[in-house]
Amino acid sequence: MRGRATRFVYDPALAGFELAPDHPFKPLRFELTRTLLMATGLLGEADLVTARPMDDDLLLAVHDERYVAAVKSAATADASGRRAALAAYGLGSSDNPLFDGMHETIARVCAATVTAVDLVATGEALRATNFAGGLHHAMRDRASGFCIYNDLAVAIRRAVDHHGLRVAYVDLDAHHGDGVQWLFYDDPAVLTISLHESGRYLFPGTGNTYETGKDRGRGTAVNVPLEPFTEDESFLECFETIVPRALAWFSPDLIVLQAGADMHRFDPLADLWLSLDGMGRSYRRMVELADEYADGRLVVTGGGGYDPYQTVPRAWARAWVELTGTRLPDALPAEWRDEWGLRLGVDLPETSHEDPSTWPPAPRRDAITSRNRSVVERLVPTLEKIWNDSAVKGRA
Amino acid sequence: MLVSDVMTRKVVAIGPDTPIRDVQALMEQRNIRHFPILQTRSSSEPDALIGIVSDRDVRLVGADHPRAPAGVTSADPISKLMVYPVLTAHPEDPIEETAKVLRENKIGAMPVMDEGRLVGIVTGIDMLDALVRMSGVYEAASRLEVEVANRPGALAELLRHVASRNVNVSSVMTTRGDPDTVSFILRVSTVDGHGLARYLRSQGFSVPWPPIPSTGQAAQGRGSADSDHVSADPVGGSDAKA
Numbered sequence: 001m002r003g004r005a006t007r008f009v010y011d012p013a014l015a016g017f018e019l020a021p022d023h024p025f026k027p028l029r030f031e032l033t034r035t036l037l038m039a040t041g042l043l044g045e046a047d048l049v050t051a052r053p054m055d056d057d058l059l060l061a062v063h064d065e066r067y068v069a070a071v072k073s074a075a076t077a078d079a080s081g082r083r084a085a086l087a088a089y090g091l092g093s094s095d096n097p098l099f100d101g102m103h104e105t106i107a108r109v110c111a112a113t114v115t116a117v118d119l120v121a122t123g124e125a126l127r128a129t130n131f132a133g134g135l136h137h138a139m140r141d142r143a144s145g146f147c148i149y150n151d152l153a154v155a156i157r158r159a160v161d162h163h164g165l166r167v168a169y170v171d172l173d174a175h176h177g178d179g180v181q182w183l184f185y186d187d188p189a190v191l192t193i194s195l196h197e198s199g200r201y202l203f204p205g206t207g208n209t210y211e212t213g214k215d216r217g218r219g220t221a222v223n224v225p226l227e228p229f230t231e232d233e234s235f236l237e238c239f240e241t242i243v244p245r246a247l248a249w250f251s252p253d254l255i256v257l258q259a260g261a262d263m264h265r266f267d268p269l270a271d272l273w274l275s276l277d278g279m280g281r282s283y284r285r286m287v288e289l290a291d292e293y294a295d296g297r298l299v300v301t302g303g304g305g306y307d308p309y310q311t312v313p314r315a316w317a318r319a320w321v322e323l324t325g326t327r328l329p330d331a332l333p334a335e336w337r338d339e340w341g342l343r344l345g346v347d348l349p350e351t352s353h354e355d356p357s358t359w360p361p362a363p364r365r366d367a368i369t370s371r372n373r374s375v376v377e378r379l380v381p382t383l384e385k386i387w388n389d390s391a392v393k394g395r396a
Numbered sequence: 397m398l399v400s401d402v403m404t405r406k407v408v409a410i411g412p413d414t415p416i417r418d419v420q421a422l423m424e425q426r427n428i429r430h431f432p433i434l435q436t437r438s439s440s441e442p443d444a445l446i447g448i449v450s451d452r453d454v455r456l457v458g459a460d461h462p463r464a465p466a467g468v469t470s471a472d473p474i475s476k477l478m479v480y481p482v483l484t485a486h487p488e489d490p491i492e493e494t495a496k497v498l499r500e501n502k503i504g505a506m507p508v509m510d511e512g513r514l515v516g517i518v519t520g521i522d523m524l525d526a527l528v529r530m531s532g533v534y535e536a537a538s539r540l541e542v543e544v545a546n547r548p549g550a551l552a553e554l555l556r557h558v559a560s561r562n563v564n565v566s567s568v569m570t571t572r573g574d575p576d577t578v579s580f581i582l583r584v585s586t587v588d589g590h591g592l593a594r595y596l597r598s599q600g601f602s603v604p605w606p607p608i609p610s611t612g613q614a615a616q617g618r619g620s621a622d623s624d625h626v627s628a629d630p631v632g633g634s635d636a637k638a
Contacts, residue, residue: 095588
């Protein structure tokens with residue numbers, strides 16, 4: 001009998017570090033989310049699971065050995081002598097600075113995502129989260145976009161190789177999920193789907209509709225580039241047009257959702273204009289789609305999200321309540337706001353919801369909606385043709 | 397980037413007496429669009445380049461088409477169709493020069509000659525591939541457009557500001573608007589293109605893209621995070637931390 005529970009993988013070390021002072025990627029978001037959920041009573045001690053230990057074999061199934069050695073040496077490196085060598089691996093830039101214990105810390109993030117996959121794959125839990133994970137830009141031999149190791153790829157590799165599962169990866173982060181896509185681009189056991197702001201201007205620049213996988217994995221990459229300033233309704237329309245079809249074709253055993261929270265209107269690093277409610281509706285649909293196509297098996301990670309105090313904790317708390325079929329109270333607990341407000345010197349939100357009706361409408365809303373619609377309407381027949389011809393056969 | 401970096405080295409060349417129908421067959425089988433025509437000389441000298449034909453010249457032979465060559469049949473030798481003299485490139489020509497010659501003469505390819513010997517062929521598609529590579533589009537990056545005054549040192553100053561943020565530049569492209577300004581398209585390896593744009597704006601640069609993000613509630617919400625990005629001392633950033 002399989003457990004019906006949802007588990008929250010937790011380890012204090014996952015939130016207790018900084019890439020650099022003032023770095024926009026703030027691991028503390030994870031702790032803000034956990035404490036918010038605990039203060040509301042929607043998350044209890046019994047829901048928490050400690051991350052398993054990490055071994056290098058899991059990392060090396062995805063990452064290049066020399067790269068891992070470089071990361072291990074980075075924190076102890078003689079700064080002047082090894083700088084150029086490390087820069088070749090993308091290490092030591094303003095995006096990916098060197099910091100003490102970087103290997104151990106990010107390896108632990110990977111271990112936490114592997115733990116979430118193990119819980120769901122073995123049936124100990126139906127769903128599991130690691131909101132400290134979601135480092136989707138890291139490449140085989142290169143740090144990129146705040147990501148040193150690709151915990152998602154490590155965990156997906158584990159699901160495929162160790163548990164023998166077919167995995168569908170859905171990436172809702174505002175940035176294209178390039179690292180995961182390229183790591184599984186020719187792999188018929190892994191479908192990657194990414195909805196993101198168009199890479200015409202935004203990092204990393206990839207994620208065009210014509211990136212559809214190659215060789216034995218032809219048809220197993222799906223990309224939906226969206227216009228800057230896309231709002232809830234257009235985002236959800238594109239989601240509904242593409243994601244259920246792709247999952248129905250592929251018929252996964254497990255779905256991994258990267259729930260980066262930077263598609264929100266107030267995120268300072270990207271230009272999508274979703275509200276918390278739009279994000280929450282997409283999370284709910286992912287739960288429903290996992291029920292429909294993967295026997296419910298769903299692993300959820302964090303990802304981007306650079307409005308760390310107002311937006312990210314509320315977005316991920318919303319993801320948790322969608323996974324557990326509960327509801328956030330309208331008023332957020334005063335003790336949570338007071339404690340963190342005092343410690344961080346920032347205002348934390350008073351309510352779980354927003355009032356988007358007070359926001360000025362997006363410029364060119366109709367043009368954006370129609371452009372997004374035409375992108376997905378052209379994408380569907382293209383994908384269906386590739387899927388029909390593809391060597392990869394869904395079991396549906 | 398030079399012609400030798402992008403040219404095709406294995407050139408399929410043909411003799412002037414080759415029947416046109418054989419060239420047609422070769423074109424389809426090998427998926428080749430341009431054939432240099434070589435004339436054998438004495439054994440001590442390399443073969444002479446005496447002409448070139450393109451797929452369009454060859455396809456029109458025998459066709460019911462106003463521009464089909466009159467009085468030529470597919471049994472005739474290719475020398476009846478070939479174009480000469482031939483515009484050629486040198487392996488050490490810069491590719492932008494080669495691209496200009498191709499466009500000005502509206503031709504699709506040029507044989508590459510080195511000391512009288514055919515060493516390669518370079519096509520419009522090779523130019524496009526080179527442009528794509530030079531644009532840095534294969535590297536993960538954000539894209540910024542910055543307008544500066546058209547004067548010596550303007551680009552150096554811009555890049556000095558970018559460097560002060562410890563951000564790597566994967567490519568710089570230039571476009572010109574009015575004579576007084578130059579637009580640079582920078583591809584920079586950072587997720588935080590907005591942060592870099594904000595910093596450049598604070599230093600007086602005009603940055604038409606990316607757009608200034610939504611404000612309002614966000615300003616309050618982002619709190620200290622936002623002010624971090626516009627910190628007064630960018631040099632004290634990652635260098636000091638790392």
